Amino acid sequence: MELTLAVSPCPNDTFVFHALIHGLVPGAPRVNLTFADVDVTNTAALDGRFDLVKVSYAALPWLLDDYELLHCGGALGRGCGPLVLAREPLDDLTGRTVAVPGDRTTAYLLFRLWSAAHPPARIEVVPFHEIMPGVAAGRYDAGLVIHEARFTYQRYGLTALADLGEWWEGDTGLPIPLGAILAKKGTVDPAQATEWVRASLRQAWLDPAASHDFILANAQEMEPAVVKQHIELYVNEFTLDLGQDGLAAADALLGRAAAAGLTPPVKPFL
Template sequence: MQRIRIAHSPDSDDAFMFYALAKEKIDTGGFVFEHILKDIQTLNEEALRGVYEVSAISIHAYPKVADKYMLLPTGSSMGDQYGPMIIAKQNLTKEDLKQKVIAVPGEMTTAFLALKLFLPEAQYKVVPFDQIMPAVLEDQFEAGLIIHEGQLTYSEKGLVKIVDLGEWWYEDTGLPLPLGGNVIRKDLGLETMKKVSRLIRQSIQYSLDHREEALEYALQFAGDMASDLADRFVGMYVNHWTLDYGDIGRKAVRTLLQRGFEAGIIKNRPQVEFLED
């Protein structure tokens, strides 16, 4: 039995995606899967060292780990005309934002890359993603860049949306915003990589086919979010894009990283390599 560690975020969409593997709903064909739950910034940093066999990462982080990892065709989180948001307690213009320090969830996140493409002059400070909304509400920052479930709950907290970077990206490019993906370590060898990739695809398909039971499992990772909101959030980020990027999704990844390179945010020219299984 070969152990494969899958590292992913402790949120409802990733839990939904990996439900069948976590609860052994499918035949794993000689693999034992161990699930490691950590926030995305930590996963990005650990991917730099090649810690886990499979890991969720921000697409922004991929060029820094491309020597060790290949992008899996499955497991993407696509913002299809939605995505990370800049929020505040009051309406602000783009010019206003240039004068503010924005709380961001990490410099390696795709949210940060999108922010810098939208507002190159952005001043920022890194704050754990789950502390950004409280920090804005407590006037520690006048604006924050939110990811995960906060995209659906910010208004309940009395915050307002300044810009949805997924909407902005689509208007600019006509493409979805590729936020996160799964990578697999190249030293596993091509045969093992393809077998693991197929199992992850089966896990995602199982959850889509058994939505009610998979969602019930995922709700334990949704914090205090109501079940209807959690269902909506899962639907936003586990869908046909998650089963396979497709040609459009692959183009979106390459376009985003190329623009980041041209803007000087990404230092090395991106070489995007997808595992084809």
């Protein structure tokens, strides 16, 4: 058996999946790896080419007919939400152009919920690494950023208009559900896949040095200190097990999105 796996090259994914990818998980199949940013996998997963795939929670309403949510391996947490950045403070984004990293990302869904009262005039989907330079250069009035950008945006002379994680947590009391791991129905046993992913994560925690070179070779941000911050923030207890709070967070996000007419409704996880 060969397992087709699609994850992002971001440090949290390469940290979690290093052992599985490199054949270090006993009993797990050989892995055929595809690296793709989550805005790509959100759409690519629709054709069912991957057995395991990392996607945004915001994309689940279009994928759950063919995939099952694993209760491990993803990115949820507190203090790790997307940021809305600009060159200078703005009262609101009415009439503005905002760059976003994907139209089915959790970040963009949160942004739409947050900005509903004062929506921007124009949204542009821009590769993640181009957003901060584009805002700094004046091509966009504001940008929605994720991942390690929360540690580096000041270098571009930008200011944070909003931390959507703080907004979400303050409003719901729940962690923010960012990235999910899905298993394709009919080709992968979810219970087995969960065991493989959890075993890979546990190995990463036991021997973090083992994945160091692999992580740096694929990271967009090469500074070891930033990579370390990224992993510590996005790999946490929810990565090992969503638990009640993680599932409640997914239900809250997708329930609010459906109620606002932004996504199709889905059956609650709890």
